Amino acid sequence: MENRVERIKKQLHEQSYKLTPQREATVQVLLENEEDHLSAEDVYLLVKEKAPEIGLATVYRTLELLNELEVVDKINFGDGVSRYDLRKEGASHSHHHLVCIECGAVDEIQEDLLAEVEKIVEKDYQFKVKDHRLTFHGVCHRCQAKVKKNEESAEAASLHTN
Amino acid sequence: MENRVERIKKQLHEQSYKLTPQREATVQVLLENEEDHLSAEDVYLLVKEKAPEIGLATVYRTLELLNELEVVDKINFGDGVSRYDLRKEGASHSHHHLVCIECGAVDEIQEDLLAEVEKIVEKDYQFKVKDHRLTFHGVCHRCQAKVKKNEESAEAASLHTN
DNA sequence: TATAAAAACGATAACCATTCTCATTTTAAA
DNA sequence: TTTAAAATGAGAATGGTTATCGTTTTTATA
Structure with missing residues (x-):
């Protein structure tokens, strides 16, 4: 490197x-x-x-x-x-991100997912694409696990107090 | 309304x-x-x-x-x-935009173009998608026409001065 | 309709990421 | 080595957004 x-x-x-x-x-x-x-x-x-x-x-x-x-x-x-x-390096730009709304972690995803969409845009909208940004906001797999765990322990606690 | x-x-x-x-x-x-x-x-x-x-x-x-x-x-x-x-109203969010780097015009595109990509992300990255933003940066059809026109007149001018 | 507490308001100060200014230092080429 | 152009650091300025605070409005209740 x-x-x-x-x-x-x-x-x-x-x-x-x-x-x-x-x-x-x-x-x-x-x-x-x-x-x-x-x-x-x-x-x-x-x-x-x-x-x-x-x-x-x-x-x-x-x-x-x-x-x-x-x-x-x-x-x-x-x-x-x-x-x-x-x-x-050499490769295309990297503008595809997964942003976790729970923990803020940012992951990247493969670049070629949009090739098809880009073609449609260029054709249907007569728009010459130079660059793009795609961001998904959601819950990453770690936080999905965490949330599930919290729900379970909350359930357990509720059983105790009842 | x-x-x-x-x-x-x-x-x-x-x-x-x-x-x-x-x-x-x-x-x-x-x-x-x-x-x-x-x-x-x-x-x-x-x-x-x-x-x-x-x-x-x-x-x-x-x-x-x-x-x-x-x-x-x-x-x-x-x-x-x-x-x-x-x-x-009622419908899904509108986060798909075409931003023209020449004139700054912002256009919108249909919402369902990403359905397939979203499925892949949820599956391959175990990421629960809640929302997304997709923005293409490029040249709108009006500015493509304008640029072409300018090039032609520049060519004409150059012919005159030679 | 009058009243009172909570919510919302306008004005403006504060905040904070980013950019600008300018006097000084560093770079790169002769 | 010299020199002009470029780059730097410190900090002031900028500009979009948020917080503060005293006043006004809303809405529920009497």
């Missing part, structure tokens, strides 16, 4: 952006937390561990830059903060 | 929320602009025409209340403001 950083650095260089320690540290943090849907604040705190002198504004600027370079995707789950996901 | 307001009023009453002129005016505005994906500010300005004494905070409170009552859906296109859509 070391090459991943190198390739991103190369990409910066090719587009004549400067290579700074702050940018490198930010990319490192994103790589080390690839599954975590970090907010700018999250990234800031993590980068600060490596490079304590970094400013929050720089983190925002770097994330914005990486978004423009299509290295990260800026996503929004409606909770008031933007989150930044590293794109799967 | 007059009954629509009455039913929402009834719903408020049943859940022992008070019926105020501000709430009624807000619902009226939402009904009269059903296709427009209004922001809170938009609603505020429109309600002010009917009831100039209303405050912005009340509009926010009312929209939040209507969202909890599932009369409106609070949606987010990633442009920094929440928008509020009246739900199609």
Whole structure:
């Protein structure tokens, strides 16, 4: 995975952006937390561990830059903060999420589920699709188990008190 | 459509929320602009025409209340403001949008396109789906026409100058 | 109809994620 | 090494949204 950083650095260089320690540290943090849907604040705190002198504004600027370079995707789950996901390398963007309304866990699902829907949209609505976001809100399997368990113990307690 | 307001009023009453002129005016505005994906500010300005004494905070409170009552859906296109859509009555939620990256126009698409995808998610990911959001970002048919036109005139201009 | 408690209101201050400003530092190429 | 352009950090500014608080309105009851 070391090459991943190198390739991103190369990409910066090719587009004549400067290579700074702050940018490198930010990319490192994103790589080390690839599954975590970090907010700018999250990234800031993590980068600060490596490079304590970094400013929050720089983190925002770097994330914005990486978004423009299509290295990260800026996503929004409606909770008031933007989150930044590293794109799967080479592959398509990753905009399909399962957000658990119980515990807040965010899972990802396979990318090709929408191919058919996209075709219909392009044809029926004469709409040239460039990108898409699909988010399901619901209850993840862990919380389904938890809820079931709680219901059972509540039932047991009710038996005791009656 | 007059009954629509009455039913929402009834719903408020049943859940022992008070019926105020501000709430009624807000619902009226939402009904009269059903296709427009209004922001809170938009609603505020429109309600002010009917009831100039209303405050912005009340509009926010009312929209939040209507969202909890599932009369409106609070949606987010990633442009920094929440928008509020009246739900199609009785029917399911309306969370499928086409957002044009050229002109910002927002169109809606039919609701049943995701039924199959939802089934797969519930089965393969053991995820109980409660709600979903699907947004395509791309170029609407009007802007496709516009872009084509611009390219043609640019070509013509280039011919002249050569 | 009068009354009183709870709910809702308007104005505006507070909040907070994000962006902007600006003086200083760093980068990269000659 | 020099230099101009780019990037940085600190913190002020912005803007959408929420909280506060004293006043007004609603609704249930007498």
